[in-house]
Amino acid sequence: MRTWRKLSKLAAAAAVAGCLALAGTPAAAVADANRAQEKAALTCGAGVFLDGLRALAVSESGRDEVFLTSNGVKIWPTTGAYVSMAVGQRVEVDKCVSVGAQLRLMEYDDLDPNDTIGGQTVSGDVTRDYEFCCGDGGRYRIGAVA
Template sequence: MRARRKLPKLAVAATVAGCLALAGTPAAVADANLAQEKAALTCGAGVFLDGLRALTVSEVGRDEVYITSNGAKIWPTTSTYVSMSAGQRVEVDKCVPVGAQLRLMEYDDLDPHDTIGGQTVTGDVTRDYEFCCGDGGRYRIGAVA
């Protein structure tokens, strides 16, 4: 009997949620707005590094990646690397100064410092930076100026 009373409430909640999803902002625009808010709150005149996406991995199955800025490791902060598969996206949420020399590195047992690619951060526009093609890996990171 208790379930019968909850079903109408659940149906109303699902209907309202569906209507909000149809009338709401597309997810990509919402993500971009959130990234811009984070950048404005945390970076000041710097550039906010948002999410890193693995377009192609350099090894079979997964890459173990980390990011350096001007030669110092900046991400991840709680481990040596982040293991990523093709198509996967992870949050970076780091601020770097305009002009920073970014390197996406791949860690493995033979050489813990393989470079997948590098970019120099410009601060004039919000854009994606691509790290390519060391050992065949290709990644993209969003940066909010």
């Protein structure tokens, strides 16, 4: 069943790329992006690929310093304590997590305990967006490819 779903996604991506080529959009760029997404999803095996995180609303004035945990362990970002995000900004996460993982989007604080913006449980076999809301007024969305 999972293989059939991946093949149908690939067929749909090819159809979209073909339609975009007719509309004058560079089909090669679209096809490359679709192949990269499929490859990333396939490397997760039975897990779920976390794609990009978008800030829909921030909890502090101007920017939030956010990081992501899975089952209580920080998984993103790997190069620092947090990523500073403004409303409308999107950043790549590019992480694999297991089905059933408890995700928490956290707001980093230097002196106080870190604040939870929101949490989600990853479900399997579904490509979807997860929303983290509304700790301190922050609201974020992350794409997940099953």
